[in-house]
Amino acid sequence: MRRKDREISNFGEMIAVLSDCDCCRLGITDDDGCAYIVPMNFGYSVSGGALTLYFHCAAEGKKLDLIKKRPFVSFEADCAHGLIGGLRACDCTYSYASVMGKGKITVAATDEGKRFGLEKLMSRYAKDVGADFSEKYLAATEVLALEVIEWTCKVNKR
Numbered sequence: 001m002r003r004k005d006r007e008i009s010n011f012g013e014m015i016a017v018l019s020d021c022d023c024c025r026l027g028i029t030d031d032d033g034c035a036y037i038v039p040m041n042f043g044y045s046v047s048g049g050a051l052t053l054y055f056h057c058a059a060e061g062k063k064l065d066l067i068k069k070r071p072f073v074s075f076e077a078d079c080a081h082g083l084i085g086g087l088r089a090c091d092c093t094y095s096y097a098s099v100m101g102k103g104k105i106t107v108a109a110t111d112e113g114k115r116f117g118l119e120k121l122m123s124r125y126a127k128d129v130g131a132d133f134s135e136k137y138l139a140a141t142e143v144l145a146l147e148v149i150e151w152t153c154k155v156n157k158r
Helices: 011-020 062-069 111-125 135-139
Strands: 024-029 035-040 043-047 050-058 072-084 093-107 141-156
Touching: 011 072, 011 093, 011 141, 024 050, 024 062, 035 062, 043 111, 050 062, 050 111, 062 093, 072 141, 111 135, 111 141, 135 141
Parallel strands: none
Antiparallel strands: 024 035, 024 072, 043 050, 050 141, 072 093, 093 141
C-alpha cells in the first residue's frame, strides 16, 4: 500500500470498517480475461481470525457460471464518503474507508450452509425480520461463501 499513513492493520478496526459498508463488489474474471464486477449485499463471519463473506444469488446466471469456472475472486467495499474542501482545487480531498482483498468462493453444498449464510445477510440488513426461509425460495437460491485469503483496509478522514 502506497499510503501507509492511511492503512488500518488492526483486525478489529478492519472489521469495523467492513461492518459500516453496505455493498461489497465481487471481481470475477470472465471468459475474455476481463473483470466482471458485481455489487452485492453481504454478510460475514469471523472464526479464529479468519474472515468469510457471504452472498446470495439466483441458482443460475452469469455470475454463478463464472464463479464455478474460476473460484478465486477479488472483493471491495467502501463507505464514509465525503468531500473535504479546501481553498483551491488541489487542497481538496475525499474522505472514505475501504476494504479490499481476495479469496476463494464456494457455493454452499447443503441447506444448512445456505441458511447460515442467509442468516448472516439478514442480521446485517433486516435484523427485525426472522430467519425463517421457505423451502421454495431456499431451493431457488444459492449462497456463496468467500473465504478471504488476504485483505487490506484504508481510511482517509482528513
